[in-house]
Amino acid sequence: MTDNQPHPRLGLAQKDVPPRTQPSGAPQPVPPPLSVVAPRYYGRWVSLLVAIVLVAMVAHSMITNPNFAWGTVGKYLFSPTILEGLWVTVWLTGVIMALAIVLSIALAVMRLSHNPLLAGFSRGYIWFFRGTPVLVQLIFWYNLAALYPTFSVSLPFMPTLYSGSMNDLITPWTAAILGLGLNEAAYMAEIIRAGISSVDEGQQEAARALGMQKVQWLKRIILPQAVPFIIPPTGNQVIGMLKSTSLVSVISLSDLLYSAQAIYSRTYENIPLLIVACIWYLVATTGLSAIQSKIERYFQKGKRR
Template identity: 50%
Template sequence: MELISATPVRHPGRWVGVAVIVLACILLIQSLATNPNYHWDTVATYILDVHVVQAVGWTLLLTVASMILATALAVALALMRVSENPVFQWTSWAWVWFFRGTPVYTQLVFWGLVAVLYPKITLGVPFGPELLQFDTQDLITAGVAALLGLGLNESAYLAEIFRAGLKSVGAGQMEAAEALGLRKSKIMWRIVLPQAMRVIIPPTGNEAIGMLKTTSLVLAIPFTMDLTFVTNSAANRLYLPIPLLIVAASWYLLITSILMVGQHFIERHYGKGFDGRILAPTDSALEGRR
């Protein structure tokens, strides 16, 4: 029996696409290397400048603290949203409605000006005597205002992500656990959350990366120790905005890359055993959008 001599299908369009991409990369590298307006000497001077490195640390601290605050609030809001108590449900809905419906920049400006609206913060009996009194400017500093503005805004988005994760677990599993006599708290921590994490982790990782870049908006307060503020100040002093923008962008890209690697390993851990598939690093952003 004579074997069929199959001719492989040719794809000339692929080679044309590859050639276009390679040519574009060569032109980009040539432009970056030969254009003096990038001022790479200034980039090299400031990329590891002590003030820039300190600003990176403050940016990371603000990102982590804001995500911790947002996560704690989001868990409570998600549990309230799936509660059978209508007061909890409507309170959670109103919170999400307000903080998702107003721009984060507007919220940051509000927290920066809260001392104008409330010069004093008092604790006491309603319509009765005041027990404690604080100056708002001493209590809500620029850092605290930045933390509240970012954390409260992010909690609304994370609450919806967590609620979707909780809803992704079949009701039959919870009913079976209740039939076995397990307490609702144990059902939530031992059965629901471990399965919900597979749905929660990808978009939460994306939100963490988004939070890192959203910290650049704390200029509105103003919080003067973040990366964007420090590099902008140096750019205004040198009259060279482009190289300092490259410095800031390089640090943001480095931190984002590290966060993406961590997100990949967390996703792989919680994705074990699901359809025999483990997410690749490039799947993270796509999964978060679905």
């Protein structure tokens, strides 16, 4: 068979057949070492440089501009009036969110109920409070005495047990808690309903097959699995509520913003006092974000394992 004749099995010319490998005992040729080239992220470095330049420009403008009056900011940053307003803001946020979470759990369970009356009531509540501005609701509760000057507590067909003035009942505190708490419950109800719906329905069927009542399988099976899905949006709502409490300044409740307004209404230093309020809002939201991260890590320990 000549070199140009096709190979009997492969159909190739003899010269195209690869040479035989060397015997196993013969030394094998050492391949050249591979050169590893690190990736070069030119776009990342350019964007970082641009961001540093922009931040430096903004910081330089804020520091050198005398209209910011940083001396005044430092003077009022730890003012007793400001700190009292900060405490009112934090306290209101905690009370309002506690009320909203309790109501929202009941509303979410009612929304998922097969009872058309309960489900309809829950839908109507969520529709109304999500469809009207929270500021309007807040002012409405504050002026409730214009509709009902007095209120009374009594049993059907029985003498009145207690009667009083609505102005004594609806103070700025109660108006703030009712106006913001009832509104927040509508949003939290949808968050909790979504978390409950994320749990597979087969687990509910298994719990009912074991003879568990609805309260039992909600408490022991459904809610513990839904909590990891509920916590992130709930944390977002808490942070949003911390800032939404600034609306209570319209009903003369001494929160953080109202305290800053009370000071600059006398000194006419609007911008420095607003900067003070913003600094404390940032500090409070940073603390809440850290708490939220810890709670999320706690409830995701099993998932990580």
